[in-house]
Amino acid sequence: MVLCGPSGCGKTTLLRHLKRELTPVGTGSGTVCYRGLPLGEWSPEIAAAEIGMVFQNPEAQIVMDTVWHELAFSMENLGYPLSVMRSRLAEIAGLFGLEPLLYKPVHELSGGQKQLLNLASVLVLQPKVLLLDEPTSQLDPIAAREFIQMLRRLNEEMSVTVIISEHRLEEVLPLADRVLMLEDGKLKAEGTPREIAVKLGGGAASPSDLAYFPAATRVYLGLTAEAALEGAGPIPLTVREGKQWLQREWRTDREGEGARPSAEHHSAAKEAGGSQRSSIPSDRPSEESVLAEEILKAREITFRYEKEGPEVLKKLSLSLFRGELLAILGGNGAGKSTLLHLLNGLAKPQRGRIDLAKGSSTGYLAQNPLLYFSQDTARAELRQMAEYGGLSATEAQEEIDGLLDIFELGELLERHPHDLSGGQQQKLALGMVLLLRPDILLLDEPTKGLDPAAKEKLASLLLHLRELGKSIIVVTHDVEFAASYATRCALLFDGGITAEGPPETFFSANYFYTTAVNRMVRDWLPQALTVEEVTRQWPAFASRS
Amino acid sequence: MSSGFRSMHPTVAIVYYAGLVLFAALLFHPVYLMTELIGVLGLLLLQGQGKTLLRGLPFYLLMAGSVAVLNPFFSHRGSNILFYFMDQPVTLEAILYGLMMMLVLLTILIVFVSYNYTVTTDKFMYLFSSVAPKSALLTLMSLRFVPLFQRRLRQITEIQRTRGIDTSKGSVRKRMKDGMTLLKVLLTWSLEEALQTADSMKARGYGVSKRSSYANYKMDRQDIFVLVMLVVSGLIPLLGWLQGYGTMQIYPRLKPLEYTWQEAVVYASFCLFVLIPSGLEGKEKWIWRSSQRTGYPSAIPMKPGTRFMSSRSR
Incomplete structure (x- = not known):
């Protein structure tokens, strides 16, 4: 079962109500029943063991210092005898492949491994119901996929009931039996993924609701007329289904011609895609603006953290042009964050140099916005920053007011920074960085943990900043984000930039490292990366061919 | 890496090290102290900790040495005055006492080096x-x-x-x-x-019921055997000490060491206690070196005289 809905719609609260130990303090009504009995009437041992919960933040859930101890912790709590603990630990360690990590200290694990460990340490109690509160929001896509696959195995092979709340539904939704969509604490829609898609796709849905669906479904909904929705074949949920559907669609459109697209058609498709692109006004800047002035240039920088340590960056060269949004993609530990550190001058490369255009400066937003806060209210944070930035009182007030308008933080000024939601914290931190008036913004994983609506807002914010003449480098795992909003993309691998180019060429050259939409339609529209592009281009393409 | 004494049950290790510290403090006797010091040094070397020891050694020697040097200048007890230093008598007893203190300190410090290596945080x-x-x-x-x-x-x-x-x-x-x-x-x-x-x-159910504790360690038969050996061989010097053996009187007047058969028994037992872990460690080393030797009859017939059966393994 999948729970979805925007941030703050009550997903977490609902999940917490299902777990007795964590039921929030407050006034409540109604009952939650587990196997026919109200949750409160089960013995504490059963309540703890049979309903397991995994939270959002992989780091904060871990209690002990080594992996084996963490796994044993929950069993120790329930007072299991040693022989039972031994066999269960062995079993779970085997299932999760944790054996090589068993004696490692927890802080040496990657985020994905930590979250798997959290899941494993809940599973040693052999729960019948698993509650997961946005478990993959802090993970990179590959770790997230691994985690979801593990859940699927548990669900299919052990028939564990899984209730998961999630923003990133591309992977989860096709596996779900039932989807609940919440809004403002109320149930908005319920049903199988396909039913929900029909219900919400049938015209009434706002674009923000649609953003929860996998790419295939969105393309389908975008291309199919509302009237045809009912009674049409099953709605595609995965890339494979989407592709099959498109193939059928394409064939019926081109009756009489060959069933398989030949090489000719391929080139025709490319042409179609290309010409289509140029005729449609695009939100991407055209080639000329990309060739503007170089504002930041890194030349053959080499960096290692310790004298004896491995080289994190190897002779990396990179340049940033004024007014562009450069997205740097790469796997975990490829050195993306390190690169931003270097560009911001927080660390010095051992070799090579970084040149900034005259009179320009950089501002850096780290992954964790909490690192930025040191005052008691959001207002005090901004004031302090403005003061440090050397603004006079009136200037500061103007700047702050301007920022509040853009960031929609007006009502939150008197709140403690830690009481804001993740997205708001990030906006506040970004606002603080902007008070230093940097010309270049360096953002480290700004989309981590954001729901689709917040992501879109962030994107329009970045667009706005670019209009103000700022140049932006975004380091991200989020392929879809980079494809939709970047002007240029670069792939960081093995300490260097291995591929670079505007999104269309960059992603269409990739086989795996590209958007789900592109993987679905690449046989016909190799340059289409987003749902919008496909919806625009497909009808013209289909009718032409 | 854990092998030999280090791979034994934590209880064994803790009994051994507690015993060592106790004896270093109680048995005020140069022969016993030297035996213990050499025993522990041997254990450390067998465990391949020579480098760690060498790194700390200057500091330990400085600490212990300063006690030996300073004691005669501050303590004037004893009856054999050797000479006067700044009008203060320097006695033979005070010098010997200082040297003994040095031995005690050095022993305890080195016992802790070994302890740190053997008893990890996990075991503790x-x-x-x-x-x-x-x-x-x-x-x-x-x-x-x-x-x-x-x-x-x-x-x-x-x-x-x-x-x-x-x-x-x-x-x-x-x-x-x-x-x-x-x-x-x-x-x-x-x-x-x-x-x-x-x-x-x-x-995850913390505080729901009484906690049990998971352990990676199991007492096997060797652990129990070694533990019993340690306890028995440790009790004898302890009882001996209560009877007045294994100590040397320095103050107020140096007494010559006496050798009796009871003393010999206590000392032998003490030696056994100190050397058991080194023995285990040594045995393991030896087994590795001679691993070609088959310890049990094998079904695979071994023809005598092939070139694999070198002279060393026979």
């Missing part, structure tokens, strides 16, 4: 948690926080520097204020996370 916590489970859990959790806080503080310092909060610049007053701010950030952040940790603990 295992022993501790069987005595006081709750405090052990608390200690373990706090132990985890030390490196965690260090890492976090480093991150915070780095980022706050970009907003002018920096402990390496400005007046002393400002630096102190900034330092406090950094700590405040660390604390708020960590408390916030601690709430989630508490949730996670509760969700």
Whole structure:
């Protein structure tokens, strides 16, 4: 079962109500029943063991210092005898492949491994119901996929009931039996993924609701007329289904011609895609603006953290042009964050140099916005920053007011920074960085943990900043984000930039490292990366061919 | 890497080291002390800890040596006055006593080097948690926080520097204020996370029933055998000590050492106690060296005289 809905719609609260130990303090009504009995009437041992919960933040859930101890912790709590603990630990360690990590200290694990460990340490109690509160929001896509696959195995092979709340539904939704969509604490829609898609796709849905669906479904909904929705074949949920559907669609459109697209058609498709692109006004800047002035240039920088340590960056060269949004993609530990550190001058490369255009400066937003806060209210944070930035009182007030308008933080000024939601914290931190008036913004994983609506807002914010003449480098795992909003993309691998180019060429050259939409339609529209592009281009393409 | 004595049950190790420290403090006798010192040094070398020892040795020698040098100048007890130093008598007894103190100190320091290598934090916590489970859990959790806080503080310092909060610049007053701010950030952040940790603990049934404790260690027969050996061979010198053996009288007047058969028994037993772990370690080394030797009859017929059966293995 999948729970979805925007941030703050009550997903977490609902999940917490299902777990007795964590039921929030407050006034409540109604009952939650587990196997026919109200949750409160089960013995504490059963309540703890049979309903397991995994939270959002992989780091904060871990209690002990080594992996084996963490796994044993929950069993120790329930007072299991040693022989039972031994066999269960062995079993779970085997299932999760944790054996090589068993004696490692927890802080040496990657985020994905930590979250798997959290899941494993809940599973040693052999729960019948698993509650997961946005478990993959802090993970990179590959770790997230691994985690979801593990859940699927548990669900299919052990028939564990899984209730998961999630923003990133591309992977989860096709596996779900039932989807609940919440809004403002109320149930908005319920049903199988396909039913929900029909219900919400049938015209009434706002674009923000649609953003929860996998790419295939969105393309389908975008291309199919509302009237045809009912009674049409099953709605595609995965890339494979989407592709099959498109193939059928394409064939019926081109009756009489060959069933398989030949090489000719391929080139025709490319042409179609290309010409289509140029005729449609695009939100991407055209080639000329990309060739503007170089504002930041890194030349053959080499960096290692310790004298004896491995080289994190190897002779990396990179340049940033004024007014562009450069997205740097790469796997975990490829050195993306390190690169931003270097560009911001927080660390010095051992070799090579970084040149900034005259009179320009950089501002850096780290992954964790909490690192930025040191005052008691959001207002005090901004004031302090403005003061440090050397603004006079009136200037500061103007700047702050301007920022509040853009960031929609007006009502939150008197709140403690830690009481804001993740997205708001990030906006506040970004606002603080902007008070230093940097010309270049360096953002480290700004989309981590954001729901689709917040992501879109962030994107329009970045667009706005670019209009103000700022140049932006975004380091991200989020392929879809980079494809939709970047002007240029670069792939960081093995300490260097291995591929670079505007999104269309960059992603269409990739086989795996590209958007789900592109993987679905690449046989016909190799340059289409987003749902919008496909919806625009497909009808013209289909009718032409 | 754990092998030999290090791979034994923690109880065995703790009994051994407790015994060593106890004997070093009680048996005030040069022969016993030298035996213990040499025994532990031998154990360390067998465990391949020569380098660690060498690194610390100058410091230990300085500490222990200074006791030996200083004692005669401050203590004037004893009846054999050797000479006068700045009008103060320097006695033979005081010099000998200082040398003995040096031996005791050196022994205890080196016992702790070996202890640190053999009894890891994990093993200690295992022993501790069987005595006081709750405090052990608390200690373990706090132990985890030390490196965690260090890492976090480093991150915070780095980022706050970009907003002018920096402990390496400005007046002393400002630096102190900034330092406090950094700590405040660390604390708020960590408390916030601690709430989630508490949730996670509760969700996994903490405090629901009496805790049991998981252990990676199992007492096997060798562990029990060695433990019994250690206890028996340790009790004999202890009883001997109560009878007045194994000590040497220096103050107020040096007494010559006496040798009786009872003394010999106590000493032999003491030697056994000190050398058991070295024996285990040595045995393991020897088994590795001669691993070609088959310890049990094999079904695979071994033809005599092939070139694999070198002269050494026979």
